[in-house]
Amino acid sequence: MNLFNNSTNQLLHSALNASMTRQNTISNNIANVDTPSYKAKKTVFSHELKSAMNKPDFDAHRTDSRHLSFREAGSSGVEIQKRTNTAYNHNGNNVDIDLEMTEMAKNQIYYNTLIDRMNGRFNSIQTVIGQGR
Amino acid sequence: MFNGINTSASALTSQRLRMDVVSSNMANADSTRGRLVDGEWQPYRRKMVVMEPNNTFKNHLDRARNEKAGSGVKVSRIVEDQTPFKQVFQPEHPDADDAGFVQLPNVDPLKEVVDMMSATRSYEANVTALDAHKNMLLKALEIGR
Numbered sequence: 001m002n003l004f005n006n007s008t009n010q011l012l013h014s015a016l017n018a019s020m021t022r023q024n025t026i027s028n029n030i031a032n033v034d035t036p037s038y039k040a041k042k043t044v045f046s047h048e049l050k051s052a053m054n055k056p057d058f059d060a061h062r063t064d065s066r067h068l069s070f071r072e073a074g075s076s077g078v079e080i081q082k083r084t085n086t087a088y089n090h091n092g093n094n095v096d097i098d099l100e101m102t103e104m105a106k107n108q109i110y111y112n113t114l115i116d117r118m119n120g121r122f123n124s125i126q127t128v129i130g131q132g133r
Numbered sequence: 134m135f136n137g138i139n140t141s142a143s144a145l146t147s148q149r150l151r152m153d154v155v156s157s158n159m160a161n162a163d164s165t166r167g168r169l170v171d172g173e174w175q176p177y178r179r180k181m182v183v184m185e186p187n188n189t190f191k192n193h194l195d196r197a198r199n200e201k202a203g204s205g206v207k208v209s210r211i212v213e214d215q216t217p218f219k220q221v222f223q224p225e226h227p228d229a230d231d232a233g234f235v236q237l238p239n240v241d242p243l244k245e246v247v248d249m250m251s252a253t254r255s256y257e258a259n260v261t262a263l264d265a266h267k268n269m270l271l272k273a274l275e276i277g278r
Binding site: 026027028036097100101108115 | 136137138140141143144147148151183184185186202203204205206251252255258259261262263265266268269272273275276277278
């Protein structure tokens with residue numbers, strides 16, 4: 001039995017990291033709300049992308065192992081993309097402040113939920129260690 | 134760990150600078166002696182802030198590796214508005230030309246107010262983002278409590 005390194009904890013761990021990365025991305029978008037030609041970014045879970053990325057027509061090969069790999073997802077299982085499907089502002093900036101603020105609110109709740117679940121797991125372990133007392 | 138907070142902080146600094154520039158423009162809306170050019174006084178020119186994403190080589194590399202969210206914003210320079218000065222007929226003014234016209238700064242109070250509102254709102258949005266990030270970090274400290 002693996003008390004701490006089980007899949008649920010690892011999943012929570014990577015989800016927390018992803019949530020933090022998302023928060024950083026949103027902060028950066030809000031910071032650049034008045035920057036000309038800035039394109040908003042979004043953080044997505046790379047699991048969702050994996051299937052699309054693994055299609056054969058998406059293939060590229062490295063000629064040297066020291067080159068940066070072509071489809072390297074972030075170490076925490078998340079990927080940062082540019083938002084390109086939205087209308088541009090007159091100065092080329094496409095940060096939608098309403099969208100960013102709602103995304104941030106969602107991310108907050110999500111993060112707090114994850115922390116809550118993490119605490120729940122540790123509390124269960126603590127209960128077991130304390131022999132149910 | 135404090136990346137997001139630094140990002141928001143850079144934005145707060147930039148927006149505050151924008152506010153300072155607006156203040157300067159408003160304060161000098163009637164300054165006829167902004168700069169001495171060839172022994173002649175030129176009125177104050179409206180100033181504008183140019184912002185750009187905070188891009189270092191590290192950022193570019195990180196972006197290529199698809200790992201970092203970016204690190205905020207910076208003010209690259211302050212430029213002067215090149216629109217023509219306002220002409221007002223005021224022969225008794227010490228800076229009037231031979232025809233009696235005085236050149237006044239190209240500051241449009243309306244533009245400045247709009248700019249000021251924009252800076253205020255952006256500042257507030259960034260404070261909210263900073264606050265959110267701070268709460269997340271504090272929440273993370275509660276793990277295992």
